[in-house]
Amino acid sequence: DQQVKQNSPSLSVQEGRISILNCDYTNSMFDYFLWYKKYPAEGPTFLISISSIKDKNEDGRFTVFLNKSAKHLSLHIVPSQPGDSAVYFCASLTVSGGGADGLTFGKGTHLIIQP
Amino acid sequence: EAGVAQSPRYKIIEKRQSVAFWCNPISGHATLYWYQQILGQGPKLLIQFQNNGVVDDSQLPKDRFSAERLKGVDSTLKIQPAKLEDSAVYLCASSLMGQGTDTQYFGPGTRLTVL
Numbered sequence: 001d002q003q004v005k006q007n008s009p010s011l012s013v014q015e016g017r018i019s020i021l022n023c024d025y026t027n028s029m030f031d032y033f034l035w036y037k038k039y040p041a042e043g044p045t046f047l048i049s050i051s052s053i054k055d056k057n058e059d060g061r062f063t064v065f066l067n068k069s070a071k072h073l074s075l076h077i078v079p080s081q082p083g084d085s086a087v088y089f090c091a092s093l094t095v096s097g098g099g100a101d102g103l104t105f106g107k108g109t110h111l112i113i114q115p
Numbered sequence: 116e117a118g119v120a121q122s123p124r125y126k127i128i129e130k131r132q133s134v135a136f137w138c139n140p141i142s143g144h145a146t147l148y149w150y151q152q153i154l155g156q157g158p159k160l161l162i163q164f165q166n167n168g169v170v171d172d173s174q175l176p177k178d179r180f181s182a183e184r185l186k187g188v189d190s191t192l193k194i195q196p197a198k199l200e201d202s203a204v205y206l207c208a209s210s211l212m213g214q215g216t217d218t219q220y221f222g223p224g225t226r227l228t229v230l
Contacts, residue, residue, distance in 0.1 A: 004157070032215060043119070043206055043221030044158070089157050095215035100171035102148060103219065105157030 003027045006090050006106035014114050019077040021109050023090030026071065030092040034103065035064060035075050038087045047088075048075070077111075085113045117141065119222035121207050127228045133195035136225045138207030140188070144220075146170075146213030149182055149192050150206040152224070158206055164190065165213055194227075202229045 005024045013019045025033070031052050036044035050057040050064045050073070057064050063076045077084055087110050091103040120139040128134050140147050145166050150158035161180065163171040167187040175182070179198070184190040194201055204224040210217040 036221075041223065043208070043223050045221070046218045091157070093215060098170065099165055099213055100163060101213055101215045101217075102160035102163050102171055103150075103158070105159070107155065107157050 001026070002106075004090055004092055004104050004106040006109050008109050009107070010110040010112065012112045012114055013080050015082060016079045019075075019080045019084065019111055019113070021075040021077075021088050021090075021111065023073050023075075023106055024071055025073070025092055027092070027094070027104075028071070029094050030104075031095045032093050033064070033066060033073050034091045034093070035062075036089040036091060036105075038089060038108070044089055080111075080113045082113050082115065085111060087111070119207055119209055119220055121205075121222040121225055123225055124223065125226050125228075127230065128197055129230050130199055131196040133193065134197055134227060135191055135193045136205050136207075136227075138190045138192070138222060140190075140207070140209030141220055144209035144211055145187070146210045146217070147184055147190050148208040148210075148219060149190070150208065150221075152204045152206055154203070161192070163213070170213070197227075197229045199229050202227055 034049040035047040037047045038044040048062045066073045087108045089108045090106040147164045149161045152158040161175045162182045164184045182192045206224045208219040208221045210219045
């Protein structure tokens with residue numbers, strides 16, 4: 001059972017426009033949600049995160065929105081740039097008392113920024 | 116600051132053979148993770164170490180997979196014997212203390228092909 005779902009395998013956006021990547025989750029116990037960016041032949045790199053007690057977090061061109069009632073989060077990139085072309089993974093984690101904090105990832109969305 | 120190092124980058128073996136992957140985390144990072152990423156999927160946590168102790172290995176197929184981090188620094192993941200379905204990229208990540216809010220930094224991964 002997939003706890004984190006990214007239903008769009010790919011997304012094409014024109015340079016300069018807004019890119020919106022979506023993610024849904026099923027586990028209400030998640031404490032944090034994160035976005036990772038991955039280029040080919042490289043490991044994922046951390047982009048931005050949000051605590052489950054917040055509804056928005058912003059970092060430069062990147063903003064993540066969390067709607068807990070809908071169990072949905074989205075990543076907005078404004079304006080989109082050619083270097084943003086990559087696979088974006090939505091991930092979540094639950095902070096446990098035992099220290100286990102492995103990430104649960106979605107399948108990823110391949111963002112393509114067109115000139 | 117040097118990132119997470121992994122070797123080899125690529126490995127091709129036949130089914131029923133054994134294989135080992137090596138990971139050296141970022142200096143000073145107490146927590147180390149191994150993830151498996153099958154083509155078209157997001158990374159899946161296999162095992163998490165805190166120093167040289169196992170915090171979470173609930174998703175590690177223990178009949179064929181083993182991992183160790185004897186001195187609390189670098190780590191080895193072994194598969195014996197390999198199956199066709201083990202073909203994947205094996206990602207190592209590390210974080211400072213593994214406290215949920217610590218960023219996980221990923222290495223470039225080892226791409227395993229089982230024929």
